[in-house]
Amino acid sequence: MSTWSVPHNFIHSTHELDVKADPTMASITSLAKKTLRRQVTPIMLLTVITAALSSTMYGYNMSKLNTPYEILLSFINTTYTERNGVEPAPTFLTLIWSVIISAFVGAGALGSFSSGVFAEKFGRRRGLFINHLLAFASAAAEMAAYYCKVYELLIVGRAIIGFNSGISQGLVSLYIAEVSPKQVRGAFLSFHQIGIVIGILLGQVLSLEFVLGGVNTWPFLCGFSVMPCLLSCCLLPLCPESPRYLLSVRKDEAAAKAALLRLTRSKHAAKELLNEIREEEKVVSSRPDLYESFQYRDLFTRPELRRSLMMSALLNVSQQWSGINAIFAYSHSVFYNAGVDPEAIQYAIIGTGVINVVVTFISLALIEKVGRRKLLLIPNWILVGSLLVLTACINQQSNFAWLNYFTICIMLAYIVGFGLGFGPLTSMITCETFEQQARPQAMAVIQTVHYVSCFVLMLTFKFMEAAMKEFIFMLFACIVAVATTYLMFYLPESAHRSVKEVVADIKDGWRWRPCNGSDGAESEGAEIARKRRKRGSSGTYIKRADARPEDLQLQAAVTTPLRKADYDADDDLEEA
Structure with a gap:
């Protein structure tokens, strides 16, 4: 031997x-x-899945109004006419619809900025539980819009659920990152994106006219958004609080050790997580002047944090302006303009959702093997190529009938590229580039940037589409190309590395x-x-x-x- x-x-x-x-x-x-x-224990997996249910609600609310688009416009038109005696102008209907869609992400920006304070005050688990109460108020407002014939309540409901989602997005990433061992943290953080794409697909299926997207059933489509919250509220009491939060914020070492043992059910696995937390604590204790009174302004005044913040902000802005949410939020009109049969559009939309889910699961299998950098950069160039080809196809489809079908294939290739790269990796990389003391505030700022950029896109997309037509996709391609070129030089690899190592690389500010x-x-x-x-x-x-x-x-x-x-x-x- x-x-x-x-x-x-x-x-x-x-x-x-x-x-x-x-x-x-x-x-x-x-x-x-x-x-x-x-x-990877059952209780750890339950905790990650329970947290990801909040992400499901975000995806569901992003896509649920896409298919009943014309039904809701008719409702707004009828309500306005009955109230004022005249029909609204087409531009007014476009504006109201843009406000309904963008209210979700606009309020989400406010919620994101509040998520850091929320996470520190209530904790990760209890914060999610309290935040779910807003979902019930949102569902009540959206359903009341139909029965009270007040379309403005749709805007109110969308704003409430947007604020809820903004807080949830920050808390979910924090919670999953802090209960996951380093070896599987990337895979577990992918559950956040998996929850989003499953929510998008669920919204697309339930919004079919013969399911819940009909003239008299769309209020129940809006009310269904509370179901993930109900399930999450039932499961959260079974999940432990984040050990990092208990040790680093509440300074309750006994509770942190108990949570670690409950999560891992193994002393060997628990001690790894405990040692990792203590390593970060040593960094904090070595520089009390920097960490003990950490404030938001430190994100902008300290060079290493400013670089991480800039890189994460670029990731989130380019993710939104890659056009993915515009395609999902206005997928009906995109397929219609691409020449798809109106009767088949709703099924084409579901097809995009199915592909998005499948590709995200593929990304989950590759994320630890391939590494973050390669899995982000290569699909990003696929996005750029798909958007440029999509522009040319839509421009020439009137001359060649077969381009209608080729356009759909290119759009699906675009969704594959997004699902492999930007989709699961944006929030993951953001979590892995900030140390514990800066992470809640950084996530709040980054999620605010995420929602603000999405809000601007949702509010202006219909008007840009009318002005630029198919060349709007060329704008998205340019934004992704510029961002990807920058990330090629300055984004460090974070797979199988501690946060301390990644932050040290970013602090050096060198080309990776x-x-x-x-x-x-x-x-x-x-x-x-x-x-x-x-x-x-x-x-x-x-x-x-x-x-x-x-x-x-x-x-x-x-x-x-x-x-x-x-x-x-x-x-x-x-x-x-």
């Missing part, structure tokens, strides 16, 4: 293992997968190259990572009998400091 030493970040044991003389890589991979399955520092020289940590990759991977076993002295020194440098911290964490968890 030969003795092998196991790197700490590969499996959750710091003891030496006895294995057969020449184990295959398959057995090593199998051991890693078994360890990962033990780390794997393993290199701002001056082009290889740092000590980068050298360790490179040598470990050269030996196989970060989880490759090093055989003591055959290892060179420098291998053993490298291995000791990596594992020994962690081992002492692990035993300290074990003692603390025993006390908990």
Whole structure:
């Protein structure tokens, strides 16, 4: 029997293992997968899914009014005529519809800015529970618009649910990021986007005329938005509060340890999360002048935070101005202008939703294997190409009938590109570029930028579409191309890396190259990572009998400091 030493970040044991003389890589991979399955517990998965239900509500409210577009315009026209004795002008109807759609994202901007205060005051879990109460008020207002014949109540209801969604979006990303182990954090953060695309698809299906999108049934379509909230309210009491919030904000170490044990059901998995939180706490305690009284202005005055903020803001603005929400919010008119049979438009819309869901699940499978950078940048260029081709197709479709069908294919390619890149990765990268003390305030600011950019787009899209026609997609292509070019140089890879490492890269402000520092020289940590990759991977076993002295020194440098911290964490968890 030969003795092998196991790197700490590969499996959750710091003891030496006895294995057969020449184990295959398959057995090593199998051991890693078994360890990962033990780390992802049912209560952890329940917590992530419960949080993602709030994202489902966001997607549902974004898409539920698309298919009954003409029915709602007729309702507004009839209500206005009965009240004033004259029919409204077409431009007035366009304005009212734009306000109804954009009220959701406009109020969402206010909610996003409040999410940081909400998260710190009430916590992640309780904050979500309290915020769900707004959904019931929104559903009541939207249903009352039909029965009271007051179309303005649609605007009120959309504003309330928008404010609710703005708070939820900040809380959901925080909650999921803070209960997830580093090894699966990217995959779990994808549940946020999965919830959104499932909500979009649910809204598209239920808004069909023969389901809930009819002349007399659309109020129930609006009322259905409370169902994810009801389910979430029933499940949230079963979920633990964020251990990071308990330890870093409330300073309740005993409650944090109890929450970790409940989440992981394993001392080895719990101690990793505890050590990661303590690492961030050490950074905070080393600079109390920067962290103890952290305020919003620090995001703009401290260089490393300002760079993270600018990069995250660029991601969110370019995500919205890639045109995805415009396509979903006005998908009916987009397909109509593309020459699709009016009877088939509602099914085409559902098809886009199905593809969006499937591609997001594919992204979930790739996100840890491929890495954040590659999975963002490559699909972004697919978006640019799709938008440029889409512009040409719509421009020439009157000359070539077959272009009507090709246009739909290009639109679906666009949705595939978005679902692989911008969709799941925007909020994920934002969470991974800020340390714990700055994260709530940063998420509030970034979500506000997200909603403001979406609000401007929703409010102006119909008017820009009328003025620019198909060339509006060229505008979206230019915005995505500029943003992607910038991110190619300055976005660091965050997969399988701690927040501390990512923030250090951003603080240096250098053009990102794997393993290199701002001056082009290889740092000590980068050298360790490179040598470990050269030996196989970060989880490759090093055989003591055959290892060179420098291998053993490298291995000791990596594992020994962690081992002492692990035993300290074990003692603390025993006390908990």
